[in-house]
Amino acid sequence: MIRLSQVGKRYGDRDALRGVDLELPKGSLNFLMGPSGAGKSTLLRLLLALERPDAGQVEVAGINLGTLPRRQRPAYLRRVGAVFQDPQLLADRTVYQNVALPLQLAGYPEPAQGPRVRAALGQVGLAGAEGRLPRALSTGERQRVGIARALVHRPALVLADEPTGNLDPALSAEIMGLFQRFQQVGVTVVIATHDVDLAQRFSGQALHLEGGRLVGRAALGGAS
């Protein structure tokens, strides 16, 4: 699903990523770990085709992202779900409208949007929240709306950058549990987190980055 070979990314005179080789199979659950500045977000931005590598190749589902023409990026992003620390919901739109937004932007036919939006909300346990506004939701609920919005396209790949960064331990475990469920239905999941204890509770793979290098891979416990 994902193949990186000798990937490098520079910002000025600083290497954000260096010589990264990585293959992640379809349907795998992967935690990108490492201290702040290790290169986790940079790697996710490359996988989102938001930036191009300066060296090596980044390939997702057979698509070489380093040479993907800019006009083809929207079509690529429709196959990918992205989740960030702050879901950045539109404050004046309901939960339903926020989740439907990617479908609207993609020109998805209006009548077909409802079932997709409701399915995505159901998957994150927010089936009854359609008509609510973001300010009427808890922090954990807002993050789940962000995840529903990322899923509404039924992406084959979900990328999350510190998705539990704003949440307490109980909510964090709940959100990670959601990602695990997507993985169980065949979605490839890559989550950047510095929360080692949390990741340990899930079965999957830890990928350790340090100073822009991939310094280790390990199977996680999955004790929960």
Ligand SMILES: Nc1ncnc2c1ncn2[C@@H]1O[C@H](COP(=O)(O)OP(=O)(O)O)[C@@H](O)[C@H]1O
């Ligand atoms: N847009 C940018 N401009 C300049 N330097 C950047 C930029 N993005 C990241 N970096 C640098 O690249 C390195 C890796 O950053 P990042 O990928 O954000 O790490 P992480 O997400 O693991 O904390 C850091 O040294 C950071 O300062």
Ligand SMILES: [Mg+2]
């Ligand atoms: Mg980061």
